[in-house]
Amino acid sequence: MIKGANIALRDLSETVGGVLVRLTWSSDSGDGDADASVLLLNASGKVRSDADFFFYNNPDAPDGSVQLLGKTPAADGNEDRISLDLSAIPPDIERVAIAASRYGGARFGDLHDLRLTLSDAAGEELLGFSIDGAGAESAFVFGEIYRRAGEWRFRAIGQGYESGLAGLATDFGIDVDDEGESDTAESDTAESDTAESDAAESDAAESDAEVREPEEPLVDAAPTPPPVPEPVVVATVPSPARRPRTARKKVTLPKTAKKSLAEHDSWKQARLFPVPSLKSDREREARATSVLLSVMAQVPEFGRRLTAAFGAPAGRMETFTEVSLPHGDAPKRPDGVIRVERAGKLWTALVETKTNGNSLKPEQVQDYVDIAARRGYEAVITLSNDVALEGSPLVEIKIDRRRKHKVSLWHLSWAEVTHQARMLIRHEGVGNAAHAWVLHELLYYLEHGGSGCHGFQNMGPSWVPVRNAIDEETLGQGDRRAVDVVESWERLVRQVCLRLGGELGQKVLPVQRGRRTADPGARRVALADQLCRDGRLNAELRIEGTRGVLAITADLRTGKLRTSVDVPAPEQGYPLSWAKRLLRQLSDAPADVHVETLVEEGTGPRGTLERLRPEPADLLPGDGARITGFRLSLFKSMGNTRGNAETSFIRSIDEAVDRFVNGVVTPLERRPSRRSQRAEQDQPKDALAGAV
Template identity: 70%
Template sequence: MHEMTKGGNVGLATLSEDTGSLMVSLSWSSASGDGDADVSVLLLSADGKVRGDADFFFYNNPAAADGSVQLLGKTPTANGSEDRVSIDLTAVPDDVESLVVAASQYGTGHFGELDDLRVTVADRTGEALLGFTIADAGEESAFIFGELYRRAGEWKFRAVGQGYATGLAGLATDFGISVDEEEEPVPADEEETGAGEAHPEAAEQAGAAAAPSPVGPVAAPAPAVQAPAPAPSAGPDPAPARRPRGPRTAKKKVTLPKVAKKSLAENDSWRQARLFPAPTLKSDREREMRATSVLLAVMAQVPEFGRRLTAAFGAPAGRMQTFTEVTLPNGDTPRRPDGVIRVERAGKLWTALVETKTNGNPLRSEQVQDYMDIAARRGYEVVITLSNDVALEGSPLVEVKTDGRRKHKVTLWHLSWAEVAHQAQLLIRHEGVGNAAHAWLLQELLHYLQHENSGCHGFQNMGPAWVPVRNGIDTDTLCQGDERAVAVVESWERLIRQVCLRLGGELGQKVLPVQRAKRGTDQASRRAALADRLCEEGRLSAELRIDTTPGILAIAADLRTGKLRTSIEIPAPEQGYPLSWAKRLVRQLAEAPADLHVETLVEGNRGPRGTLERLRPEPGDLLPKDGVPINGFRLSLFKGMGSTRGNAESGFIRSVDEAVDRFYAGVVAHLTQPGSTERRSARRTSAPDPAEAAVLS
């Protein structure tokens, strides 16, 4: 891989013969685990400016209609997270001379708080071509990592490393984006369509203020729309409505309402007709064939969905066709992969073989190896495996060998059914698709995947090591270095990844696992250390970072006591008085469960604590008697965990899902972000009232 220095440039053709489709990855790490940033891409013409606001791709406008740019979202790494962007240089319009790849922090964050700022560029096969590390970040809240630009018909990359103290707004304005700092008029019909804010910071504030639904998800901000200009009329101008600030997307999207229409059925026993029926499925073979056909058909008919799933594998944007049960020659025994995907663009084909498993059936290494060999001989680019398992970095689901003597490279990618459902839910509930028919197709796909007979329910089994490990912890006979403990740690990580996918799809927000490890630690060593801790403490733990929440959501499963603990720590406000903080916290938690445990965090000692039921009439009981400074508050809910390894009613996996849902819906969704309107309005401007003064004294 070619390592670059700030200001350097290199021609992509000198690094690879196949640079038409690129994967640009921006990564960073944070010692605290809560640092993050949002990636953006700008298309610039010869004058160094965007042609219009639609050339600005970011959190609320993640993909270009022509497929030239698509933001693929974040994936966790050992020390932080990685944000990936798929760029198809063959689809970039002729009047675009360069693509700027940048990232911005929200709120008061700055890049000096993050470590290991780095951009890498890989070709279609996933082979890393170049890398650039930014080592001088400080108070900047936005950064240009690099730039792809044309020179004499050739694409080059420049390592930029330029920061902006003015954040995303300053960066966007520099390149010709209209960013309004104040609210300004908007046509009334845009309000009727429910257009939301397109600026990332504004979108986060809107998500934090949204009211929670009874089952957990909150209403995400609707995709922004470019409303048509109102027709001119005679007489005085009407009073204009108010428009959210910030750049807006250029294309109206369709999402399905959360509230279902009233049924016309005579009684509840009538079942609505479904495009993809599942109740009659009986055998694993039937489930695999039906699931593959349903998925591939929807991918071909809903371009946004098909592109979302295949762009991560290096596929270009183009005309997609999908096939099932294709027979391919393989010596004396032809092979029949479950599916084939073919994408055509500019007369070139991108092809992939698909191998599917449902109902928890594992992938077989020898079968996948055969498909890798066939793909290499026949010029296929990718083999995609699809199952209920969740892939982990450094722990492949199947072991395959590649013949380095072959000129044609084939890459192996894995997709979980949980990720398929996650992407479908994001599109139909939050980001939108091109038309109502596409939204309905995705809804039918999602209904099929969630049906109990489909076999596509995602990760469902903690594995054969789960029961022996729990028994070993109960009898205190589990020793450090036991390989079964490592297997349980891997299953726990797969479960947490799936929880993030499910919760992120429901909320329409980024939900990522936080991994705390020393820089440079490899995955195997990290998991071995966690397995030793499991043997010693009998506890599994994880942390989730959810956009628009004021802290990290922690999950701990104590295998000795059989209890699950979900918790979040809230920092103390910078201004005000402790009694005001306690009263305001109890007021925010008016709808929270009465058995919620609230603990005051103080330096060095255990602070006051109690259930919300006891604290509601007396919030002052949260204040330390000795007047020591308060660092924050910890909110916790406890739940008994299932004893079985699978998804039965008493199953461990189901109990984790239920614990996270209950905690988010009952607690986290009611909390306000630090710096929110409620917190600012509570800042002290006069002396405390007599009751508070008495407590403080």
């Protein structure tokens, strides 16, 4: 579409009750970070209240009409996704504005390929709109979905704001309060010793406030519920309204674990989900499915976090295992079923689970897709340790285009499940202490060696032949085995991002160079040819809130892993001060960290921290070349085996990244003291000349 154009959604698809909006962007440097937002507007073009403003501090509506699903890596950048249930939009809402914003002084002019894509609930793309010529704007209204003559239409807008998200929100009638933001954040997870009192208070408040209607299971033919007694209404004192803050919420740090009451270290704590008794893959799959689905139903924040990405509405969730469904001569038994009820409507997904290194069976998934289509279910979700890649589905299925009802096929990795659980209980918090404890038990189960839910743990059968061929210099371009290794490497990198993001509480995304329009398959073939030429696997990770890009290089010729980051030179000050500050920030870093001075032309001085700490001036180029930055690197021997043993390649990557992030990246982000800053500013100009 072009700017200003509009079209009726009914002309594009027969099923537009729910739509998925994707906002995408990319950048040369790999930053590419922006945030989606949604505003519900009445006939006057204003919000009814601040509650109609949905952004990162208010991500979804209680009625499920708006859900911000968060970011996901795309072909060459990132995308932010929004789920809109148009059938649940209140009748007095005339327009749904879809916007995005950048923060921290960033502008949209630094991004490329700004694009909005709108798809139906089945994932079929309906329309696209690209924004060209962005400059100093830090917020954009991409488009709007609006009512006209009883039907929904879309209009391409592309209006920019230099005043950011706060200015955009104010323009639509929202009173923004970003002043006085507290430097500390309250933890939503209560201490364990207050769990019982919190639960008791919650139960008492619940019983005093209302008499709840008995809930029936979410099955196809539910019995008629008994008469509901009159509710008891208790007057409450309204709390003062709080204005929305567009400033990002602070990350809540985990609390220190309390000392155990065990007499001896050999005492094992009782676990909600025991693992050691599992003896077969079938037992692991059955228990893993039941554990996960039960926690999803009992911890709403966690269940919503997983199902929202699949287009499920917000509502009452129930989960089932080992359900028998008719199919031909013999019934089929999917591992699980998820049902969500909202406003009398049901959303249903069948679940097929695999643990350890077991792969999904295409014929099994095909059967479940056919069953879901016949029964009017919305989705089939596959769950395994593998990681799905764009343009490379894990299973190939056939879609019967003659069927009016469309079924979406989604994949979820155990690494993603672990990531979401870790983000909630360690950084973002959940509703109460009981939910936090249940999630903690789930996380313990997933990370246990016997659960079989360890994520991607095998580089595949092509790994050893490709490694040997590189050693023997017999690997030629066009070898399909090299493409298999590149795909496994991409899966591993995406899993590293999930694990690292859960530990840090920040978004960690892979950086993919090139244009977004590039075909993923062709890109992997090009990377495979590069692997054949130089014997290296390369990746770059962008960690939110940190400077530079974390680069990973696995050199299969030398058997060495290199993790590095480039730190740009400050805009002010003197080179000797830069070197001293850098070494002071890395005072606790490993002594074998390599530091290289980056200059405009040629190469600069380099050395290890052990050698440079006594003589910071050794980092200054002797010819007076202009310093553009510093490159910090750590080297480690690469694992050889393809699996998850101690000597495996995957384990060595995890260890190398963890050591570099903890020893180098994290210290770099600590702010220097005011005393050291004043000392650097007072550094005399002739100190540099004397050092040189």
